[in-house]
Amino acid sequence: MMSESAPKIHAQFHLTRQSKGLEPFELKVSTELPSQGVTAIFGHSGSGKTTFLRCVAGLERAQSGYLEVQGQIWQGPKQFLPTHQRPLGYVFQESSLFDHLTAMGNLKFAIKRAAAPTTTEAFERIVSLMGIESILMRYPNQLSGGERQRVAIARALLIQPRILLMDEPLASLDSARKQEILPYLAKLRSSLDIPILYVSHSVDEIAQLADHVVVLESGHMVAQGALSEVFARTDLKALSGFDTGAVWQGEVAERDAPWHLSKVACGQASLWVRDAGDPVGSAMRLRILARDVSLSRSVNDESSIVNRLPVSILEITPDQDEAMVLIRLQCAEQILLARLTKRSLDTMQLAVGQSLWAQIKSVAIVR
Numbered sequence: 001m002m003s004e005s006a007p008k009i010h011a012q013f014h015l016t017r018q019s020k021g022l023e024p025f026e027l028k029v030s031t032e033l034p035s036q037g038v039t040a041i042f043g044h045s046g047s048g049k050t051t052f053l054r055c056v057a058g059l060e061r062a063q064s065g066y067l068e069v070q071g072q073i074w075q076g077p078k079q080f081l082p083t084h085q086r087p088l089g090y091v092f093q094e095s096s097l098f099d100h101l102t103a104m105g106n107l108k109f110a111i112k113r114a115a116a117p118t119t120t121e122a123f124e125r126i127v128s129l130m131g132i133e134s135i136l137m138r139y140p141n142q143l144s145g146g147e148r149q150r151v152a153i154a155r156a157l158l159i160q161p162r163i164l165l166m167d168e169p170l171a172s173l174d175s176a177r178k179q180e181i182l183p184y185l186a187k188l189r190s191s192l193d194i195p196i197l198y199v200s201h202s203v204d205e206i207a208q209l210a211d212h213v214v215v216l217e218s219g220h221m222v223a224q225g226a227l228s229e230v231f232a233r234t235d236l237k238a239l240s241g242f243d244t245g246a247v248w249q250g251e252v253a254e255r256d257a258p259w260h261l262s263k264v265a266c267g268q269a270s271l272w273v274r275d276a277g278d279p280v281g282s283a284m285r286l287r288i289l290a291r292d293v294s295l296s297r298s299v300n301d302e303s304s305i306v307n308r309l310p311v312s313i314l315e316i317t318p319d320q321d322e323a324m325v326l327i328r329l330q331c332a333e334q335i336l337l338a339r340l341t342k343r344s345l346d347t348m349q350l351a352v353g354q355s356l357w358a359q360i361k362s363v364a365i366v367r
């Protein structure tokens with residue numbers, strides 16, 4: 001659990017960019033971020049995610065800014081700690097390993113730059129966390145894209161950073177390689193005690209990895225908060241679209257072995273999902289896409305749908321597709337989103353405050 005008194009990251013940047021022939025750009029962010037877990041910096045292409053990360057790293061200097069990381073001031077009205085003096089690890093889109101050094105050589109380079117001597121135990125822990133024991137003697141051109149990124153992450157951690165910055169670390173990988181590396185990133189989240197700032201424009205990746213989300217639109221911070229709170233909003237352009245959906249946190253309450261199903265309790269609401277082998281009591285994160293949720297006036301227990309939950313309508317908002325609407329629903333203490341056609345809205349005469357049944361077609365386990 002995160003301690004209330006743990007020092008946070010205070011970041012406030014105001015940067016303007018005016019390059020000849022290009023649209024002017026302004027980054028305006030003022031936020032306090034948790035000092036543990038993964039904070040995703042999310043937004044469409046060009047929204048300023050990388051610029052924000054570069055400001056944290058000191059690679060870019062906001063005209064005015066204040067940055068405090070784990071109790072240390074890195075930027076203030078009269079202070080600007082240069083990048084090489086900031087104890088941070090940076091993982092780029094494309095791995096930036098030295099081609100003339102083996103994976104081990106790359107790691108040794110980081111050990112030399114580390115703030116304090118690296119113990120054999122710490123080295124082995126990081127190598128095993130990234131699962132790179134068997135590839136240490138290979139050169140970067142003898143590694144797959146995913147393996148290169150795992151070595152790059154291990155190298156960033158061996159610097160003994162106070163914060164890990166990751167700029168779309170999966171962007172250069174194909175989807176099979178992405179799936180291969182995601183479990184390592186999830187392991188990082190649960191085993192590191194430093195914060196990770198993770199830039200991504202992939203809703204999928206963020207739903208799997210983030211604890212906290214900052215949303216940028218055209219350089220401005222338009223939302224920030226816990227993942228489930230931010231993903232339950234219907235007013236954010238960056239989050240509206242095909243992938244819109246709520247994320248629920250819960251734990252396995254029951255397993256039905258003959259039917260290969262698990263019941264996941266999220267507060268008072270529970271959902272049956274495909275059993276993934278997790279024992280009763282395991283923490284589980286579920287993603288329920290708005291397009292997989294339909295509404296009915298009665299419990300409709302003759303349908304093939306396993307999950308039917310009582311809900312009430314909180315809000316009806318237009319969708320970016322003009323044939324559709326997004327409906328925010330209260331389901332026990334959780335928020336659920338449903339994407340319906342305007343025709344259904346009209347024929348069912350739906351309105352705020354009504355009680356209905358939500359039928360959920362499929363629920364993705366994102367852990």
Ligand SMILES: Nc1ncnc2c1ncn2[C@@H]1O[C@H](COP(=O)(O)OP(=O)(O)OP(=O)(O)O)[C@@H](O)[C@H]1O
Binds near residue numbers: 052201
């Ligand atoms: N060196 C630069 N000079 C001028 N403009 C730049 C420079 N780098 C980025 N920009 C512009 O600043 C804005 C923010 O860019 P930034 O790279 O931070 O966005 P992003 O959200 O990370 O985008 P992406 O997801 O495409 O990487 C964009 O409009 C971009 O075109």
